[in-house]
Amino acid sequence: MCIFEFLTFTTMEYSSHIGNSKLPKVETTIFTTVGNLARKHNAIDLSQGFPNFEADRTLMSLVNDAMQHGHNQYAPMQGYYGLREVISEKIEQLHGHSYSPEREITITVGATQAIFTAITAFIHKGDEVIVIKPAYDCYEPAIRLNGGIPVYLQLNAPDYKIDWHLFRQKLTDKTKMVIINTPHNPSGTILSKRDMEQLEAILKPTNVILLSDEVYEHIIFDGADHESASRFPGLANRTFVCASFGKTFHVTGWKMGYCAAPESLMAEFRKVHQFAVFCVDHPVQRAMATYLKNASHYLGLNDFYQKKRDFFLDGIKSSKFKYKPSQGTYFQLLQYTPLTKERDEVLAERLIIENGLASIPISSFNVANRNDYMLRFCFAKKKETLEKAAEILCNLN
Numbered sequence: 001m002c003i004f005e006f007l008t009f010t011t012m013e014y015s016s017h018i019g020n021s022k023l024p025k026v027e028t029t030i031f032t033t034v035g036n037l038a039r040k041h042n043a044i045d046l047s048q049g050f051p052n053f054e055a056d057r058t059l060m061s062l063v064n065d066a067m068q069h070g071h072n073q074y075a076p077m078q079g080y081y082g083l084r085e086v087i088s089e090k091i092e093q094l095h096g097h098s099y100s101p102e103r104e105i106t107i108t109v110g111a112t113q114a115i116f117t118a119i120t121a122f123i124h125k126g127d128e129v130i131v132i133k134p135a136y137d138c139y140e141p142a143i144r145l146n147g148g149i150p151v152y153l154q155l156n157a158p159d160y161k162i163d164w165h166l167f168r169q170k171l172t173d174k175t176k177m178v179i180i181n182t183p184h185n186p187s188g189t190i191l192s193k194r195d196m197e198q199l200e201a202i203l204k205p206t207n208v209i210l211l212s213d214e215v216y217e218h219i220i221f222d223g224a225d226h227e228s229a230s231r232f233p234g235l236a237n238r239t240f241v242c243a244s245f246g247k248t249f250h251v252t253g254w255k256m257g258y259c260a261a262p263e264s265l266m267a268e269f270r271k272v273h274q275f276a277v278f279c280v281d282h283p284v285q286r287a288m289a290t291y292l293k294n295a296s297h298y299l300g301l302n303d304f305y306q307k308k309r310d311f312f313l314d315g316i317k318s319s320k321f322k323y324k325p326s327q328g329t330y331f332q333l334l335q336y337t338p339l340t341k342e343r344d345e346v347l348a349e350r351l352i353i354e355n356g357l358a359s360i361p362i363s364s365f366n367v368a369n370r371n372d373y374m375l376r377f378c379f380a381k382k383k384e385t386l387e388k389a390a391e392i393l394c395n396l397n
């Protein structure tokens with residue numbers, strides 16, 4: 001039995017002792033399972049999506065300053081106004097849409113809480129939510145906890161492109177929400193202007209809400225532009241844009257993000273937000289407000305991560321893996337059929353135990369765990385870590 005199945009089984013068994021689970025099919029996440037196994041075998045960990053290098057010391061000093069200056073009590077429920085203001089300016093500058101800092105932007109505990117809150121505020125029992133697979137794992141539990149029904153559109157390897165004709169067929173009179181994610185975790189693809197225009201045209205005659213997960217908005221390569229939903233008037237008027245400072249400033253552990261949406265949607269969002277968390281870490285918000293004023297702190301990120309992507313891909317040139325360079329995010333998919341026909345989770349486990357390298361099997365993001373013969377590697381790592389990982393990958397036969 002594969003170790004991943006074993007961990008899943010023990011979790012399921014445990015939940016049967018505590019009665020009727022609200023999420024009977026939710027298992028230990030693949031990230032926890034792989035992370036634990038990687039630690040046990042002291043493997044190089046390219047599985048989870050976080051940097052293994054430090055954030056900017058300036059940002060840390062700003063947090064310290066905020067604490068020393070007494071910003072240690074509750075922040076306003078919607079978030080520190082100065083931070084909402086600078087976010088509003090940033091979105092207007094980059095995407096040309098003006099969000100009111102007062103009424104249309106809320107600071108959240110990472111993008112995860114923004115996503116959970118938007119879903120909880122709008123999804124009733126029986127509502128359908130279109131989820132494009134492979135998908136990040138926090139959408140579906142939030143939909144199910146609220147009695148919603150995820151409706152899947154499974155994309156295909158190796159391009160993972162959305163067929164808008166198929167997408168349109170998923171819409172019914174029960175569709176309440178659509179979730180998109182660009183740049184996309186795990187495939188590393190991005191939605192183009194044309195994609196967004198097609199989505200805008202399809203949703204035009206409906207009242208469907210769009211949840212646009214844009215946590216990798218500043219990690220996009222080869223001169224491409226991030227096509228935020230806020231750029232498209234017919235989308236902006238129905239969209240929750242969810243973003244993460246954790247991804248942008250190498251501080252995933254601070255769990256801070258934000259959500260921008262039109263006033264009527266945001267008013268409902270805040271009804272849930274104020275009773276779920278009320279407000280978010282105050283000194284970090286103060287620090288972010290100052291740090292975000294300098295655009296070079298986020299505009300340089302594309303280049304920074306593109307160099308890491310290229311360094312990693314250059315390192316595995318002589319390996320047997322096949323790949324298309326990631327277009328965005330800090331993930332690279334590698335297709336392994338020239339090496340083996342094993343299932344991806346079996347290979348991922350073997351790579352940890354036998355070769356000391358951890359990655360994420362893509363099947364865990366797909367409908368019915370479909371195997372695409374792909375592993376996901378995170379290149380938000382120090383040069384020496386990427387070098388060691390590349391060497392292992394090149395030596396696999």
Ligand SMILES: Cc1ncc(COP(=O)(O)O)c(C=O)c1O
Nearest residue numbers: 049110111112136185244246257
């Ligand atoms: C696509 C996607 N959405 C949301 C999140 C969660 O972001 P945060 O850590 O800010 O909650 C992640 C984190 O990996 C992600 O990859």
